[in-house]
Amino acid sequence: MSVPDTATAFWITREAYGELRREPLASPEEGEVLVRALYSGISRGTESLVFNTRVPESEYARMRAPFQTGDFPTPVKYGYCSVGRVAKGPQTLRDKTVFCLYPHQDHYVVPADAVLPLPEQVPAHRAVLTANMETAINGVWDANPMLGERLCVVGAGVVGALVAYLCAQIPGVDVRLIDINPEREALAAQLGVSFCTPDEAPVDQDCVIHASGHPQGLRLGMGLLGNEGRLIEMSWFGKGDVALPLGGAFHSQRLTLKASQVGQLPAVLLPRWNYRRRLTLALSLLTDPRLDALISGESAFADFPAIAPQLFGPGSTALCHRIRYPMSSF
Template structure:
């Protein structure tokens, strides 16, 4: 089989400068697979790179293909790969080097040597084809449509967040932020046994979605200094707004637990450390996920999580820039995908 050596891709050259062009494909090595991309979700990190040329501490150093929430079909395999061509897969974009002490301990999400698809300068999946390690792809259950396979990655984020939050049977949970991750965390928390889930945001449309996905209480926090809540067992912060975290921390019971999922700023002033210490409130963080894809796939397959309800827009590759602008221009959007084959 003659394999392609180039692919069409949406390449970011600078803030707002996204060009559809052909780029080289790396050769298919031992242990690799070539995936024909069906759908790629737009993440907040992609939007930051597109708007500002940076996401947190990482900056755009050379033209880069964005996109890390991908699903597609295996088109070819390298030597030593057991997968057969035609297998529908979700792509895990960051699997670590596999050899360092951190990876060998199981926490490959924290690999100091790892790279992630679509995180400059590593090319991502806004492309017709990608070459990735076979250990980075997960076969999709028959019950999960290929397009929705692109949402397995953000669902894995939610699964990991709930694990880090240690949400369990009977817990009262507060989720700050009703974007795609917050709404997925809501559903995973329910599946983990949360007895009550409260969701906050400043967007009524998103709060309506949260209610439809099973939130017991929704609160619009625009202009509010205090949430009027107490006795919360677990806080999961998904908004990336420090004020939301400060508000949420004050709702926790003694020995409660707060988990930061939304991307934090480089430094944040105002942390109520004395309050946390006095009540022994645990403050932890979540970064991507480790070993969360199998659980995410199972939850999507058996209907415990509604992925179709999160998907609100589709764009062809030539309109990838529109896809990256869409959630900002229309706040009713949750998750939009780029469909390279359309």
């Protein structure tokens, strides 16, 4: 089987601008696989910050994606939601549909242990949610919701919706998904989660998980907590400061504010868990067809540079936007 000499990848080459670039593609060596991309997913929260060059300089090293090329702010090839078919590699993986934490690119070569075969019940078009599901799992682990707790998730984007979806499956946990966009009620209903707008949000909550990406969402979440309540912050704000009302009930009610970030496993799980086990779990949780509601659109790879400014712009209401790659001739 012949291997293409070049691949095409999406690069962010300056603030709020991306383009497709051709680059050399090496033949896979022993222990490597050649993957032909079928789909990639846009993780809009983090990728919006990268596209708009809002990654703080202090986080340049920590926020690198596993197969990122280039450096922040630009030029950079960034992304981590690729689904493809193994065209060449070990016999155990040949022709398998796999997930890889790879940027938006039509063909790529990676170590064989960097790809995970999809479970039979998980279609390729839904597997682009794997990285978001992995983030949601980590958020639920960090929140540690207990039987009978009252819990709110602020922000009905992909990660927030997935967190609410997972928490709602814990017996006795009363979950509310909160968003300023009332149209997200239909999404919540599809996922089997109760929904409300901020003015309807319940108070005296045991736990609030914030995933809106906006400071006002974080402030709302803090105001919903009851005594000894805990807030799990899943948003990454990038550059800029966030003002919080710490002069009110924060001290008197002994509230807790804790960060959750998918780049690290919770310390309590480290003796038995690693990143591959967590990613395998994320894939296994994508069998539910209702999760297709989180895919809000699809575009051809060739159109990605033209639509990127709108997808990553401040007024975007996209959830997970899926990129479709052309069929290969090899």
